[in-house]
Amino acid sequence: MRSNLYRLGRYAARRPWVVIGAWLVVAALVIAASGAFGKKLEDSFGAPGVDSQAATDLLSAAGADQAGLTAQVVVTPRDSTSTLNSPDLRTALTRIQSAAASLPHVLRAGDPVISPDGRVGLIRLQYPVLEKLEPSDLEQLKTLAAVDSPLRIELGGDLFYAFEQGQAGLGEAVGLIAAVVILLLAFGSIIAMGLPIGMAVFGLALAVSSLSLVTYLIDLPSWAPVLGSMIGLGVGIDYALIIVTRHREYLSRGMSVAESVGSAVATAGQAVLFAGGTVVIAILGLVVAGVPFVTAGGIAVSLIVLTMVLASITLLPAFLGLAGHWINRIRVRRVRPSPGSGWQRWAGHVSKHAAAYAVSATVLLLALAAPVLALRVGTPDDGALPVQRTERRAYDLVAAGFGAGSNGPLVVAVDISRDPGVVQPLFDAVRADQGIASVAPPAVNTAAGVATLIAVPTTGPQDDATMTTVKRLRAEVFPSVLRNSPAKAHVGGQTATLADVGARVNDRLPWFIGAVILLSVVLLTVVFRSVVVPLKAALMNLLSIGASFGVIVMIFQWGWAADLIGLDSTIPILPFIPMFMFAVVFGLSMDYEVFLLTRIREEYVRTQDNTASTIHGITTTGRVITSAALIMITVFVSFSLADDPTAKMFGLGLATAVLVDATVVRLILVPALMKLLGDANWWTPAWLNHRSPWTKARHADPGTAVELAGEPGSDMSLQR
CATH class of the missing domain: 3.30.70.3400 (Alpha-Beta Plaits)
Known part of the structure; x- marks a missing residue:
């Protein structure tokens, strides 16, 4: 793979206009086709097999108005x-x-x-x-x-929920400004800063434009571009940062531009491929949820991440070849291409006190994750929006005038084709339920064999009591009336639909987590030819994800510092957010794991010294990972400026996870545990190690070993 990546990078650097031209042609075709033939992105919040979907299907088949918004x-x-x-x-x-x-x-x-x-x-x-x-x-x-x-x-009402989408423009602008500042500080060069920004913006524009064409294959939710922009912008700049850093290191050693670009793509580019692959695998794992709109959103985000990976190993090398040695000119401050000794001193310090740091970091992460035990999944209603929004003001007026339940009526659909006489008894039973404030007169469509009851709960859409009422209607009220009748009754409406989706997600969440962890561990095992490293990485990532979930609970459910993000009231966590956040966070956490451990493994193959290799890995990647994390954190935090509580949850949750992962995990837990485990980090069963490229490197001649360790010295060494 490395030799192929080397040739790809060197070709792009030597013929930059060919590669850039190809990207421009593809972009022009995609954007033009999207504008002319692209289909709109639509939201569908149901899930096959749940009771609320049965209600919607029944009403739709009968042509009942209540099936709509x-x-x-x-x-x-x-x-x-x-x-x-x-x-x-x-x-x-x-x-x-x-x-x-x-x-x-x-x-x-x-x-x-x-x-x-x-x-x-x-x-x-x-x-x-x-x-x-x-x-x-x-x-x-x-x-x-x-x-x-x-x-x-x-x-x-529902029409706002379907079409009033948060705007990504402000978040993207703030994220780009932050990225410019951070990259200037990291590189000290305007050109070196501009290349990752240019590549990320170009790739993001192309990927987002393509989504309206992808809808011919699968219906994509309208919120996918916003979430995809948040993630795509962050990973795109991060991946470019990693490759540009390697390229500048190789230039400083005297390599030619083409050779340096090829070597950077062969080494850092391979890390980008595996890191991006981990993100895509984690996000595509959402198919396990069994919720179509969640799966579709995951596919859209995965497509954007994949585009960023391809741009990083093709378009970016072309930009680097075009820039040549000018990449280190037009300086705003002098920065050495290799990191300073500060990271080396820190890594050595942690290694000397490995046990203390490992215990302290683990306790901190467990403390942050503890609130997850109180996580409450529910449906945030319009009462969570800022008062500047008309939906919030309408919600408050309705709640004050008619009761909170009027903001989330339940739609009871009844199949009366074989027993029309059940309508009145069912109406009386629903109206008599303790959780129902009122029921509108039944709307009966005799020809279609369907009756509809609009029931107003006594409690609001996001209250646990409303979910209890829905469950009681299905489990007790309907069976008591329809026990001896062929008629069937189902509870639908937006409130019931989101509750059903939440229940489906909760049921599938353990399987989803298991599938993502298994696939990621297998991928890392293939990359590093180690069983211990992937398992350790999975456990540490679970801790960082748990910490981010804990912070979400503290802010959104408990109200801690809620005013700082413009949240007027506490709200439950939207049902699909834990699963979506887990997929994204786990993938992004693995990004930094791959970047760091690739350097550690390269040095370990060369020296067979586990402690020195760990210190070397932290030293060479500390500044890059910190800069990349700062960019990602700023991008994610900027999206929390949106009015939509869902965007706030995603933004703050992802920012917290990246912050914890890039500091507590990568800079404390990783070096501490690597030191404590010693050479056991790289233990591999004989059957798995037999064909390992790392093993081949250890027994090969020095030139080939250097090549496989990621330190190519010439064109010839890599071509070999």
């Missing part, structure tokens, strides 16, 4: 002393209802419902299913808020 128009008098019972305000409310009913794709605008105190009016709008809607429908709905009226108008 809803929106809420909430009004209140601008005058704090008036009520909606006055004739003038009633007339204004009627005009608003008529305007709402005339909006495109609105199937029905219900009659206004007035709260008992007369201060809040609610109009429910019924839309068709998501596949028949466009983001423009949400924009049309928003025009109602600009209507000249004595009533203040606020908006909310």
